Amino acid sequence: MTAPRTHGPRERMVFAAAQLIRRDGVGxxxxxxxxxxxEAPRGSLQHYFPGGKEQLVNEAVTWAGRYAGKRIDRYLAALPEPTPGALFAAMTKQWxxxxxxTGFGTGCPVAxxxxxxxxxxxSxxxxxxTAFASWSTPLTAALTTLDVPPTRAPALATLMISTLEGAILLSRAQESTTPLMTVTKELTPLLNASTTP
Amino acid sequence: MTAPRTHGPRERMVFAAAQLIRRDGVGxxxxxxxxxxxEAPRGSLQHYFPGGKEQLVNEAVTWAGRYAGKRIDRYLAALPEPTPGALFAAMTKQWxxxxxxTGFGTGCPVAxxxxxxxxxxxSxxxxxxTAFASWSTPLTAALTTLDVPPTRAPALATLMISTLEGAILLSRAQESTTPLMTVTKELTPLLNASTTP
DNA sequence: TGCGCTCTATGACGGCCGTCATAATACTGG
DNA sequence: CCAGTATTATGACGGCCGTCATAGAGCGCA
Incomplete structure (x- = not known):
């Protein structure tokens, strides 16, 4: 059994694809x-991704969605004060x-x-x-953990992801983090008011 | 003075570019x-847009921003009940x-x-x-008209545009208008609570 | 040693792209 | 009608792209 390297060439290519896509777009x-x-051999592309660019892009996007989902759990665990608003602030703070x-050259690959x-x-x-789903699902779960009613949590997750994605766009366009900070400030009260203590 | 046709070939090309960009992306x-x-001659491209594709794309994006800005005024005038929440609902309703x-094939060209x-x-x-600015400026003005304090209006405009853009992304991804409807429902109370009567 | 499988290497092919060069045509003002 | 400018027409060029074909290494295992 070949002990699998922590990052084989295949994973590296998926990761690199995500990096490039989020900077330059798919096309x-x-x-x-x-x-x-x-730093992978060109010949390996057709070996690992017989489905061509389409497969590679899809895997990169899927990977990015899972990555975002995992970060939610990490944020939730590290919250100083566990409120929905603080969770959203953690998400925007990352960006x-x-x-x-590193500047405004890179955005969200899923977007x-x-x-x-x-x-x-x-495809x-x-x-x-599915990428947005694997981001939204852990977020919804996190919100319920933070005393958001289960009936409300999915809607708030959608609101948070939508607002974050849009603010990323605006921030890149005007090369300023102001939109991200603004939406955080404006959305926090709403998010924190949605808990059932 | 050549009475300018309502839509000359140049304008049609800018418009067509915006249409194609919002469906397929720039690349x-x-x-x-x-x-x-x-339906314009290919030879006219280099004549009207000596700056090449870059110029054409930039004009299409700028045009789209101005178009979005003008729609704000139209919405504001047509609001049955003039509240910030209703204005946001009008924006999402359009999408x-x-x-x-027409399906989920086309999004926002500026995005x-x-x-x-x-x-x-x-460039x-x-x-x-500038496109986002020519969208945000009339929106801010509209909000102040709707009794939002001038100090608060720009922030709310940013929030509205961000959330709308993100919800457009989510809706296209999952081929469902649910995200757009959800963010409208969730954001309306916050928006309407921000007025000083 | 030799077979077989996974992985790599490299060049070629056809296609589309943005751009340019070079005209021909239309239209305007004199 | 003529001159000159605005517009259109068309083909070619170089470049990059995704993909394929083909062959060559590396290596475990019998």
Whole structure:
């Protein structure tokens, strides 16, 4: 049994694809670029992804969705004061920090895939749907943990993800973290008012 | 003075570009497609847009922003009950209706340009910023008309646009208007509570 | 040692893209 | 009618893309 390296070439390519997609969009991301970025041999692309670019992109998007979902649990565990508003602030803070650290060149890969290939590639659209689902599901669970009524939690999760995604767009467009900070400030009272103590 | 036709070929090309961009993204939108869609001669592209695709895309994005801004005023004038929540509902309703009528194949061209060319094309990023601005400015003005304090109105405008853009993404991804309806329902109380009667 | 499987290497192919060069045509003002 | 500008027409060029074909390594196992 070959002890699997922590990150084999295949995983690296999926990760690299997600990185490039979130910066340049799906269309402008080339297979050759992905291989180079992953420091993986170009010949491995057709070996690991016989479905071609479509498969690679879909896996990258799916991976990104799962990644976002896992972060929710981590945030929830690390909240100083466990309120829905604080959870949302943790989500936006991640993006604020990243924008401040590395600039506004990179956004959300799921959003990029939604915009670029919803109309043209049915399987990609499915991938974005499942990605948002694997983000929304843990978020909904986290909200119920924070005393949000189960009937309300899914709606608030949708609201939080929508607002965050939109604020990411605005922040990138105007190269400022202000939109992210603004929506956090404005949404916090609403979120915190939704608990049943 | 040449009485200008209501829609000259140049305008048609800008409009067609916006249409294609919002469906396929910037990268997947070809110049030849734009000319064909606009029923305009291909040779006119380099004549009206010597700056090439970059110029055409930027104009399409700018146009889309102004279009969105004008719609705000129209909505405001047509509101049955003039409240911020009702205004937001009118904005989301437009998208709900469009999705139900023509499917989920088309989104917001400004969002598409933001995702596709923020990192690669500085002038395009500027175009998205001004587009969002020409959307946000009339919205802020409309909110103050609706008795939102001037200090609060810009923040609420940012919140509304962010949430709407994100909900458009989610709706396209899961091919359902539910996200748009959900965020409307959840945000309305907050918006209406922000007025000073 | 030799077979077989996984993985890599590399070049070629066809296609589409944005752009340019070069005209021909339409239209306006004199 | 003529000159000149605005517009349109069309083909070509170089470049990048995703994909395929083909062959070559590396390696476990009998």
């Amino acid at each position: 402008a991301t080339g297979m050759r670029d992905v291989a180079a970025r992953a 604020i920090d990243e924008f401040e650290a 990029a895939a939604t915009v670029d290939s919803t109309a043209s590639t049915p 990609a659209r499915e991938a974005t749907a | 997947a939108t070809g110049m030849r497609d734009v000319a064909a869609r606009a 709900i209706d469009e999705f139900e009528a 598409a340009a933001t995702v596709d060319s923020t990192a690669s094309t500085p 395009a990023r500027e175009a998205t910023a």
